[in-house]
Amino acid sequence: RTVYVNGDYLPEHEARISVFDRGFLMADGVYEVTSVLDGKLIDFAGHCTRLARSLTELEMTNPHSDDEWLAIHRALVAQNGIADGMVYLQVTRGNPGDRDFAYPAADLPPTVVLFTQAKPGLADSPAAKTGWKVISVPDVRWGRRDIKTVQLLYPSMAKMAAKKAGVDDAWLVEDGFVTEGTSNNAYIVKGNKIITRALSHDILHGITRAAVLRFAVEAQMEVEERNFTIAEAQSADEAFITSASAFVMPVVEVDGTAIGNGTVGRVATRMREIYLDEMRKAAV
Ligand code: PLP
Numbered sequence: 001r002t003v004y005v006n007g008d009y010l011p012e013h014e015a016r017i018s019v020f021d022r023g024f025l026m027a028d029g030v031y032e033v034t035s036v037l038d039g040k041l042i043d044f045a046g047h048c049t050r051l052a053r054s055l056t057e058l059e060m061t062n063p064h065s066d067d068e069w070l071a072i073h074r075a076l077v078a079q080n081g082i083a084d085g086m087v088y089l090q091v092t093r094g095n096p097g098d099r100d101f102a103y104p105a106a107d108l109p110p111t112v113v114l115f116t117q118a119k120p121g122l123a124d125s126p127a128a129k130t131g132w133k134v135i136s137v138p139d140v141r142w143g144r145r146d147i148k149t150v151q152l153l154y155p156s157m158a159k160m161a162a163k164k165a166g167v168d169d170a171w172l173v174e175d176g177f178v179t180e181g182t183s184n185n186a187y188i189v190k191g192n193k194i195i196t197r198a199l200s201h202d203i204l205h206g207i208t209r210a211a212v213l214r215f216a217v218e219a220q221m222e223v224e225e226r227n228f229t230i231a232e233a234q235s236a237d238e239a240f241i242t243s244a245s246a247f248v249m250p251v252v253e254v255d256g257t258a259i260g261n262g263t264v265g266r267v268a269t270r271m272r273e274i275y276l277d278e279m280r281k282a283a284v
Pocket residue numbers: 180181182183184185203204205206207208209242243244245
């Protein structure tokens with residue numbers, strides 16, 4: 001595989017990052033994951049906008065224009081022959097040459113890394129036909145989940161708890177309400193209404209969420225942005241999650257209780273179809 005490191009396209013075994021990189025020592029960095037379908041990038045503008053926001057929140061300078069980011073993404077997709085898969089992008093605060101809690105000078109160059117992962121048949125995941133089962137776990141993450149940082153240890157722990165319980169993912173619960181999934185936004189459906197938590201520092205501002213809510217309104221669905229509990233999810237008609245890599249994925253069970261009749265719902269299926277159709281048309 002060819003990977004990108006600070007301006008160079010290299011075979012992955014030749015890539016080098018300092019042990020003093022703040023991404024490595026302090027998880028001081030941000031990332032984006034862009035899906036690739038038929039060799040094209042899905043919702044690329046959305047990822048660029050959020051990357052810029054994450055960097056601003058951490059007082060980091062964006063090392064590239066959106067056009068430059070696009071050129072790097074396209075070069076890697078081409079060099080690795082990716083038809084379906086994803087591009088991972090990470091920007092860390094760089095290598096100050098020592099370990100210190102205070103940020104280094106703002107003119108220290110950041111460390112920029114991108115790589116690809118091939119995922120043949122990404123949009124035809126069999127799981128979309130059967131749906132995910134989830135468990136709930138306490139949300140003990142930090143208070144700025146709106147910044148897409150590389151601090152992913154708790155989401156990894158929650159994913160492992162899900163695996164050990166024999167299910168697909170975990171929904172995180174804080175003060176009695178679902179915040180989001182380990183790496184996705186969470187929704188329930190009641191009649192013609194899609195319910196999902198409002199944007200705040202408590203959740204990642206999913207770009208798939210933004211697109212799906214827009215398409216839902218266009219499809220004459222009602223959208224209600226508010227908190228919901230696990231009990232409300234268990235008695236809802238349907239549930240689903242969204243993320244840039246899973247698109248729209250139905251959820252059929254929460255903490256052992258089937259949602260609706262326990263099969264993939266009509267609304268989730270329709271939103272998945274609309275999302276994939278529209279985003280393929282707008283892919284770059
Ligand atoms: N919430 C969390 C915690 C995530 O990590 C992600 C994606 O990685 C999402 C939500 C979904 O965001 P997006 O739709 O932009 O992929």
